[in-house]
Amino acid sequence: MKLKKLLQVFWTFFKIGAFTFGGGYAMIPLIQNEAVEKRHWVTDDDILEIVAIAESTPGPIAINSATFVGYRAAGVLGSVCGTLGVVLPSFVIILALSFVLQEFQALRAVQYAFFGIRAGVLALLLKALWTMYKKSPKGWPAYVVMGLSFLLTAVFSINVIFVIIGCAIFGLVTSRILRKGEVA
Amino acid sequence: MAFLTLFLTFFTIGIVTFGGGYAMLPMIQEQVAARWGDLISEAQLVDFVAVSESTPGPFAINMATYIGSVVGGEQGGFMWQVFGSFCATMGVVLPSFIIILIVARIYDRFKESRIVKGCMTGLKPAVVGLIAGAVLNVMGTVFCPGGWAAALLSTPAFYISGAIAVLMVTLAFKKVPPIVIICLSAAIGIAVGYMGLLD
Numbered sequence: 001m002k003l004k005k006l007l008q009v010f011w012t013f014f015k016i017g018a019f020t021f022g023g024g025y026a027m028i029p030l031i032q033n034e035a036v037e038k039r040h041w042v043t044d045d046d047i048l049e050i051v052a053i054a055e056s057t058p059g060p061i062a063i064n065s066a067t068f069v070g071y072r073a074a075g076v077l078g079s080v081c082g083t084l085g086v087v088l089p090s091f092v093i094i095l096a097l098s099f100v101l102q103e104f105q106a107l108r109a110v111q112y113a114f115f116g117i118r119a120g121v122l123a124l125l126l127k128a129l130w131t132m133y134k135k136s137p138k139g140w141p142a143y144v145v146m147g148l149s150f151l152l153t154a155v156f157s158i159n160v161i162f163v164i165i166g167c168a169i170f171g172l173v174t175s176r177i178l179r180k181g182e183v184a
Numbered sequence: 185m186a187f188l189t190l191f192l193t194f195f196t197i198g199i200v201t202f203g204g205g206y207a208m209l210p211m212i213q214e215q216v217a218a219r220w221g222d223l224i225s226e227a228q229l230v231d232f233v234a235v236s237e238s239t240p241g242p243f244a245i246n247m248a249t250y251i252g253s254v255v256g257g258e259q260g261g262f263m264w265q266v267f268g269s270f271c272a273t274m275g276v277v278l279p280s281f282i283i284i285l286i287v288a289r290i291y292d293r294f295k296e297s298r299i300v301k302g303c304m305t306g307l308k309p310a311v312v313g314l315i316a317g318a319v320l321n322v323m324g325t326v327f328c329p330g331g332w333a334a335a336l337l338s339t340p341a342f343y344i345s346g347a348i349a350v351l352m353v354t355l356a357f358k359k360v361p362p363i364v365i366i367c368l369s370a371a372i373g374i375a376v377g378y379m380g381l382l383d
Contacts, residue, residue: 017240017241017242018240018241019240020240020241021237021238021239021240021361021362021363027242049291049295052295053284053287053291053294053295054204055202055203055304056202056300056304057202057280057283057284057287058198058199058200058201058202058279058280058283059198059199059201059204059244059276059277059279059280059281059283059284060198060204060205060208060242060243060244060245060276060277060280061204061205061242062204062241062242062244062245063242063244063245063277063280063281063284064204064280064284067280067281067284067285067288068284068287068288071284071285071288072288076285079281079284079285079288083277083281086241086242087241087242087245087273087277089240089241090239090240090241090242090245090246090249091245091249091269091270091273093239093240093241094235094236094239094241094245094246094249094250094253094269095249095253095265095266095269097235097239097250098249098250098253098254098265098269099253099265101235108377109374109377109378111377112373112374112376112377112378112382113370113371113373113374113377114227114231114234114370114373115341115345115373115376115377115382116348116369116370116371116372116373116374116376117231117234117366117369117370117373118227118230118231118234118322118325118326118345118369119326119344119345119346119348119349119352119369119373120234120348120349120352120365120366120368120369120370121230121233121234121237121322121366121369122319122322122323122326122349122352122353123349123352123353123355123356123365123369124233124237124352124356124362124365124366125206125209125233125315125318125319125322126319126353126356127353127356127357128205128206128315129312129315129316129319130357132203132206132207132308132311132312132315133312135308136308136309136311136312137305137308137309141305141306141309142305142308142309143309145306145309145310145313146309146310146312146313146316147313148313149309149310149312149313149314149317150313150314150316150317151313153210153214153313153314153317154316154317154320154321159214160200160210160211160214160314161196161200161211163310163314164200164201164202164307164310164314165200167306167307167309167310168303168306168307168310169303169306170306171302171303171304171305171306171307171309171310172299172302172303172305172306173302174305174306175298175301175302175305175306176298176302
């Protein structure tokens with residue numbers, strides 16, 4: 001019985017990994033359909049919790065949710081199966097593509113295509129930037145962090161890790177101070 | 185040694201990037217330039233962002249698998265490519281996996297934690313600033329492949345890239361799916377290329 005459930009978890013997340021483009025949030029409706037409605041491993045509330053957790057823990061949202069749902073469905077082994085399932089399709093497809101890409105990169109048509117695609121990627125990134133901006137807190141501490149993290153990495157080439165750690169501490173300290181201000 | 189570096193680099197990327205997906209790009213750009221700049225150019229990295237967007241699966245896994253394959257391939261044949269991909273992917277997956285297993289047990293305390301909430305008020309805007317930096321980087325690759333100075337001697341390619349970018353930004357904000365944007369951009373690139381506008 002246990003083995004059957006583990007296989008179900010693996011197969012469910014394998015399908016989710018194989019059929020969602022763009023990853024992350026695009027996977028949430030599929031997870032809801034499979035894990036809540038079909039299998040009853042988790043509830044709708046759990047899905048909301050997963051999104052909240054995924055946003056406040058590091059790493060890809062897809063991995064976070066596969067691990068979480070797998071754990072709820074069948075314990076630690078379940079989380080291993082869910083994570084392996086969601087990773088495997090990408091892994092195989094990209095590995096195959098990386099061979100093909102190296103073969104075809106010399107072709108003139110491919111070079112022209114990628115000339116266009118680079119400009120298209122820029123557009124996708126600007127869209128992602130806007131989405132992230134909308135989800136970010138506003139107000140002066142947030143704008144200071146945005147400006148500083150941009151300047152420090154893009155202009156002064158400071159290591160991204162230090163900037164991230166610094167911003168987390170800055171957020172912690174300013175939120176404490178602002179809260180005390182409200183109380184007083 | 186190359187494989188340990190792959191694993192550790194992606195493990196670090198997996199630990200420090202919040203928000204998933206594109207939030208990883210600034211760190212990937214930085215690490216690839218520092219460690220494997222001779223193997224993967226900035227333009228190739230941008231190309232691969234497009235491939236990651238047009239294939240199924242999470243962006244982070246796609247990028248890790250690809251970079252692992254290229255770096256592993258330097259060590260020898262097919263099996264090393266697979267092993268390189270394996271190391272990079274394991275690296276990027278493990279931190280999330282471990283952290284979620286812990287959080288799944290202590291979820292209620294985690295959710296109410298003021299420390300977590302406080303850190304997030306700094307991390308969310310930080311990601312915005314970091315992605316803005318990545319955008320600037322990609323702009324450099326798109327508009328000035330020969331360096332910022334060469335861009336002053338603007339070529340038709342410069343204006344064509346600009347036109348494609350403006351058109352695609354408009355489409356992206358009208359919620360046209362990424363894969364459509366990438367295919368359209370590719371088609372325009374091929375068309376202007378064979379019209380002889382890029383040479």
